[in-house]
Amino acid sequence: MCRSGSVFFHIRHELQYAYSRPVFLEPMTLRLTPRQDCTQTVLSHRLQVRDPADGAAAVLEPGGGDGLVLWFHKERQTLHLQVEMQVETHRDNPFDWIVTEPAARHLPLTYTPALSAALAPALGGPQHPQVSAWAAELAASVQGSTTDFLMALADQIHHGFHHVGRPDGAALQPEQTLQERTGACRDTAVLYVAACRSLGLAARFVSGYSMHHPPEVSEHELHAWAEVYVPGGGWRAYDPSLGLAVADGHVVLAAAADPELAAAVSGTYRGTGVTSSMEYRVDLRAAETQEALGSDLEASLSADLLTG
Secondary structure: OOOOOOEEEEEEEEEEEEEEEEEEEOOEEEOOOOOOEOOEEEEEEEEEEEOOOOEEEEEEOOOOOEEEEEEOOOOEEEEEEEEEEEEEEOOOOOOOOOOOOHHHHEOOOOOOHHHHHHOHHHHOOOOOHHHHHHHHHHHHHOOOEHHHHHHHHHHHHHHHOEEOOOOOOOOOOHHHHHHHOEEOHHHHHHHHHHHHHHOOOEEEEEEEEEOOOOOOOOOOOOEEEEEEEEOOOEEEEEEOOOOEEOOOOEEEEEEEOOHHHHOOEEOOEEOOOOOEEEEEEEEEEEEOOHHHHHHHHHHHHHHHHHHO
16 A cells, blocks of 8 residues: 555646648547556546547557546547546555565666566667666666665766657657767666666666656656566656656556557547647646645636736
8 A cells, every 4th residue: 555645636738739720530549547556546528528528438548547538529620628627646655665685686686477478568679789788787877776776877867868848749768868868857767777687687668747846847748767577666757857766746547558559648630731730838837735735726717817
């Protein structure tokens, strides 16, 4: 059981897709429902699609998270999504665990056969030689300690890389981020995952929200970090763009071995010579009690009405 303290979040996330002329939207998967587990509880959740899709199906994703598949029969020129949620996070101490298998205390790590089979997607295959060499050098600097490596890796990426905001586009390959020492949060998360995998650690990509601002971000937006599986700790999260072990300041939407399977929205459209654009807005508020969060929201609403 992870519960200790709590942080209460209210999050409103709007996405607006526009096309230069009507297009056919292929089936689209939304991963906009926060994960339910011992680290966070969804208190309320409301998703609106304007104009409504022609069909929708709630699905259980490969990683165990909730997804929503939408499909469309007619052409359309815009798609507007809005999700509003309240989430309670519980883990105030990210170090409240021990490594329960002696062999897992030192790197490179080898899981038991049963765990290896269960974690296979997150173990990945061979990593780029430059990433592997870099990770091995860092592991040697902490005498091969698994727990020390996980924090040292987050710290080195946080302090040794130039962090940039990049609102769209796929994550860069980890070797490119390493060579350039520059990347958005999804790029450094992918590099973190690759470095861990090169030393036998099962790692996966996470998307969601954070109450903390990376220095390159002036407003709230979708955030990305990593989770690593260690016997005795289970899946533990590390945020390389912020240089910390994740506690109750993050809200998980989805986690997957492949970053594409953790995207908040996945889909394509059909149209010849069509250009598209996407605009988004994330409004995030956090408080230590649900009552304080409610008061904050009421004050915000009153301010909006006065200035509207």
